[in-house]
Amino acid sequence: MADNHELARLFEEIATLLELKGDNPFKIRAYQSAARFLEELDEELPAFVASGAMEKTKGFGQAIGQKVREYLDTGRLSFYEDLKASVPAVLFELVSIPGLGPKKALQLHEKLHITSVGELEYACRENRLIGLPGFGAKTQAKLLQGIEYLKKHQGRFLLSEAWPLAEKIADFLRRLPGVDRVEVAGSIRRRMETVKDIDIVLASDQPAALQQLIAGMPGIQQVLSQGPAKVSLKLVTGINVDIRLVRPEEMATALHHLTGSKDHHIALRGWAKERGLKINEYGLEAAAEQRLAVQDEPRLYQALGLPFIPPELREGMGEIQAAAAGRLPELVKESDVRGVLHVHTTYSDGSSSLAELAAAAQRRGWQYLGITDHSRTAVYARGLQLETVLEQRREIERLNEANPQFRVLAGIESDILADGSLDYPDAVLAEFDFVIASVHSFFRLSEADMTQRIVTALSNRYVSILGHPTGRILLAREGYAVNLDAVLEAAAATGTIVEINASPYRLDLDWRWCFKAREKGLLLAVNPDAHAVDELDSVRFGIATARKGWLSAGDIVNTRPAREAWALLRRKRP
Template identity: 45%
Template sequence: MGAEKITNEQIAEIFKELGAILELKGENPFKARAYYNAARIIEKLPAPMEEMINSGEIARIKGIGEAVIKKSKVLIETGQLPYYEKLKSSIPPGLLEMLKIPGLGPRKVRKLWQELGITNIGELEYACDVNRLVSLEGFGLKTQQKVLEGIKFLKKYSDKHFISDGIAESELIASVLQEFPKALQMHVVGSVRRRCEIIGEIEVLVAIECELRSELLNFIKEAFSGADVKEKDENIVFRSPGGIPVVIHLVDKSSFIPALFYFTGSDSHVRMIEKLLIDKGYRFVKNAILGKTGRVNLNSEADIYALVGLPFIPPELREGRDELELAGSGEISELVKMSDIKGCFHIHSNYSDGINSVEEMVIRARELGYSFISISDHSKSAFYANGLDEARLEQQWKEIDEINEKYPDFRVFKSIESDILVDGSLDYEDRVLEKFDFVIASVHSRFALSASEQTERVLRAIRNPFVKMLAHPTGRLLLARKGYEIDLERVLREIAKLDKVVEINASPHRLDLDWRWGKLVRELNVKIAINPDAHNVDDVSDVEYGVYVARKAGIPGRNILNTWSVEKLEAFFRKKE
């Protein structure tokens, strides 16, 4: 608030927050209500609070007590209120942000905090995504959906976005541009084309004659009315319907290919290739590559890489890290593609916290052309996710047997996502674990352990002979929380040594394993499973985002279990240490 005079609105906002914090802490509701009432009155005062305090008039206003007047005087004189700061510091800071979600009052936020451990909007969005609110008293499926809608509304004008949102919005923009009456050459570029896990803007490259640019601008203004479409530095800028900043780069047709390369790669990648071009006697500028006899004709980006003796480098790899080394090894042609995917693992059903039945998940997977999935519901200690005890496991296994018989061309593997307990043990005795086709182990609690404690915990779990796979290995939630402290290199080395599998969790909220571990994963020849962590039929399609991570990591398709046949998987899962 600084040296500027504090306004009535600012004073009222602080009293509103005081009331909310008291409710969040479960304290005297009458005291909270008094602060709310004071805030409403202060907002409507006919004169500045300072003037009314100095004149004594404020004391005659019903609903404004002595305590409120004293606190207001401190705010006016110092710009701060120690009582407010102390109270605010006693709760996780994200709780107040959660109150901005339509339909979520302090009581509901307190319940989410106390019963599910949710402390910020990112964690709440993920909890909704995996149906944590469905069985929570006072919530349910409809409330969960409303919360998700409210979160999307809040995020609309944030400056960071999931790649899933970036792809969806960029496809919408591209489809609109295709309706422009004059033929356009265009391509999505930038971080969306590189499939970065978090993006800040959508960039689209458009080749168009100069005389048509004003016509294109007017077309976009009409198509995205209300989006404040304008020209800026030879670009067209606006916000997408989902609130993501959009930059349309305009170039002439002869510049399209070099500009496509330039606007797609990271700065580091572009500089790396530029240096190689210079070494070969070429000069690179943003919209052209110049040789000794002038401008070099280019038919595709592959021509640019060919000039420096490299194969085409896919957009996902253009981050300025080890892609040149990878290109030189010949491994680029081995990168996984969506067409290579034959199935997926780590799917939840309505036996735990999923929405759909086992058979509905199978039907969706078959629609996607898959030949297998694994049902991997939560284990019994995951009370927050309706984890399965032994009796319910037997019931589920019986149903899976019936489904496998009903669909002879499709295989449902019996699996479980077993919580790794704090000492590294699993949720069931060996006599139960041995009945699964394979076990996925994961951490869902005690994130605050030291790196050494967390590492030993995970190592003990993956050394269990029934565990084949480690899920979301750092526990991160993008835009919500960092992963827990862990010596991941040591864990990956142990996984490689034991011939086990690490997951790329394909949920756009996780994308964990991070692609930056790709070089070590390749060196160790670690096996990978791209898992949607699906909690409804739509989530099964999230495998796509995991494929992008695997491609960014440079992992060859042969090391990804999703590309294997059912027979090869059966043999691998049967093999015990």
């Protein structure tokens, strides 16, 4: 399977290289769709080709088919290698600057001999861009700002940062005079783990009249652009906001358009076209140019002969075909959660007490709470020594006796040591209601060693849940090198539950892998990994991740009643 992903990556890179060369956009798309197809392909590449399936696959014609064969035969792609050699590496870096695309980046490289972002910044400060054709003082100033932005935030923000901010802005806009409706759209509505900006749709009978009022909103650092249909702002927090102004009857199609994703639109518009319909942000048009009114998104999909596709699924990952075939899952909801299984208390590195957390969990309508402080090796997190474990156990028993309506489970988050063994002997692990096993050290093992380490841990019959499977920290740290496919296979084979760590800094397992976990028939646990009472609410981000990964309540252990969840947590035990 590694071949599939490797070739997908090569095709993806070819697309980027062609883009930088200003090649035909449709050719670029052809490579992108081939890459996406390979990424999702379940079959091994050699079988896919040998069986003749490739010839029958749309998007694999002569040129791309020949490249797949060359890659299989030689393990290389000469087209890619030549292309790579012909495009200066600096262009990759330059196009990540907002406002700078392939054309202008190429000009800067050729005319000003720019070889790094740093050099471009310097050239801007020296006013050297102004003489170039197509460049002016404003472009130069904009690029300088773009470089600043990039240096500060890598151009992205956590969902947990952007989502509440977007809701706050939407509330402000709703109170402006003449405003009919306001909705948050874009990648926030699709619940991407990180987002580039905030997209909002505003419906009003006099949309153009609102421009000035919007530009007067508090917290704005700069108005980036302003037209009758769209206002773009930069907030003092650094994030950009696009507000699209439409008439009330255009709300549904505009919201749909601005929710994206781009890939979903390309696929859906193709689907519409086959049925003689045209979609744009203002409505649905029959071929004869007359616009059909669409009241809401469900009716938009209905007009296309499809059931409603929830925003989280609109990523161009086969959702349209699944919808057409009636195979869309019933997505899990936040209200399905009946308890959570990963929290830290003041016994280790948490800042709320066990009793406070239990009370807060019960207030949220949950029926149980799994306490999982750190194990003894995690000295950085005040991991529990054996005597402290016993002390905590007694407190849990007292709480359970005092409140039979609510169940506190005595768990532990045990470190997976470098060799794959756990931090306590089996006899101790057996005393816990359940065990989460997590990697917290030796992140830099080779992929093979890390994979073996985790697979070994999963074979332990007391390990109920694999915690944050890749160890990534969003926008800060890549996950460790690990063959996740092999890990998920091992989890399936041993009956280990896999965590969707709902901390907005982690969201690990990633939603793209939830999709695969579901295919392997795995059970998952959406856990806040809370270190304080407020962090229990992180569950919403975990549920968003699960939904984005096509998961139903049945795929999540902590949507089950306490007794059933308890049994599932212990199903590997003798």
